[in-house]
Amino acid sequence: MTPNRWTLALDSGDLAWPDGARSLVLRARGEADFSGLGAVQAVQGFYPDHARLTARGIDAVVAAEGQYGAALVQIVKSKPETLSLVAEAMARVTPGGVVAVDGQKTEGIESVLKAVRKLLPVDGVLSKSHGKLFWLTRPDTVPQEIADWAAVPALVEDRWITAPGMFSPGGPDAGSELLAALVPQLKGDVADLGAGWGFLAASVLEEQEGIDWLDLIEAEWSALEAARRNVTDPRARLIWDDATTHTHNRRYDAILSNPPFHTDRAADPGLGQAFIAAAARMLKPSGQFFMVANRHLPYEATLKAHFGTAKMLAEIGGYKLYQAGKPKTARRT
Structure with missing residues (x-):
């Protein structure tokens, strides 16, 4: 070493x-x-x-x-x-x-x-x-x-609490906005992998009554603390954990994700690929995975490797929105 x-x-x-x-x-x-x-x-x-x-x-x-x-x-x-x-x-x-x-x-x-x-x-x-x-x-x-360099949480758009170092501290990113706008009606237990400061979870919970619980799984403590203030719906459950290795006592009906794709300053598609594999592991056999990603990232092969069905729902503004079902990991267990 x-x-x-x-x-x-x-x-x-x-x-x-x-x-x-x-x-x-x-x-x-x-x-x-x-x-x-x-x-x-x-x-x-x-x-x-x-x-x-x-x-x-x-x-x-x-x-x-x-x-x-x-x-x-x-x-x-x-x-x-x-x-x-x-x-x-x-x-x-x-x-x-x-x-x-x-x-x-x-x-x-x-x-x-x-x-x-x-x-x-x-x-x-x-x-x-x-x-x-x-x-x-x-x-x-x-x-x-x-x-004066000391960072303090900021109120963005008169609603969202964020801070430097979090993903998209200036407000909701376009990918999460796209996923929140186009995800279909969901039911049962849902998870948001890499939930950040909570925009996606808050938006979906506001629009959908069929969700029983929505677990915000986020590895960054400060982002999760911001999400605690941003997501006030009682169905939200905040979980500090690595989304790629998280274990749950029962499988989810649906999983949402706008996964990270940077390690330090370099693009690392392996992070998103690990999120895809984790989603397949955590879903029920009938569960559905919805993911948004930058258009240039190579996720299609990974989706096909872990899901029996995978399709692109939309391609807008440099982003792709995917839906995948029939998780192969779920069928094997």
Whole structure:
């Protein structure tokens, strides 16, 4: 395994981590090695990473608690969210402590470093493996410009609560709007895989009385918390889990999904393909799957592999809407 950049910086002596410090790691990756950082509290709201951290015996939470002697920020693809994480690290670390920020060039680490350098002196930078780690000393007073980076939930279109880092934080995306508008009348138990901040579920529940329950299955804790405020129908059930591995005590009558298709900044059709396979596994033999996707994504073969019937219901504005039935996994079990 390639050592993490902070491990290299610690081993070389370039980065001095406070002895005995309680360390905060924001957006902690499930596979990262934090052994050199002392007593770590890892903050991670993305369920798959959170589960991996917990399985390794690391103290993993969805929100930071108290003050820390040092912090490491693992950046994300959303620059506003990353800058918010830096602001949180500065607020949580006591004066004189270390704040380190790590990320790949493809994630935007250069831009983040530039933004921080405009406001505070940086103590050191390590470039390695197409990425950078930089660190600085938490000053007695944090510049107001950095404090202002802290993201707060926003009200969009006078109705929806969203925040930076969520999918489509500026409002409902066109794909979800298309699926909400064209999905037929549903009955029984329904699931929304990758429910995000809840637009699709809220819209369908408003229009359809035949649904008994609608499970919003979402891996990102902050998005699910926004959905808790956006979806007020009592038939909604919020589930924090990885949609691709979720298990349910009984099969669903219908499943809806506008699946994610990016890993960091790169398109990854494998994510949507995993959602298709999961839907086939979770549906009743008579169940129906409705999915919207960007037109260029290659999902037709995967739908045919997991369902006995699959057809395109519409192609509008760069999106395709699919309906699939006769799940092959359901027939085998």
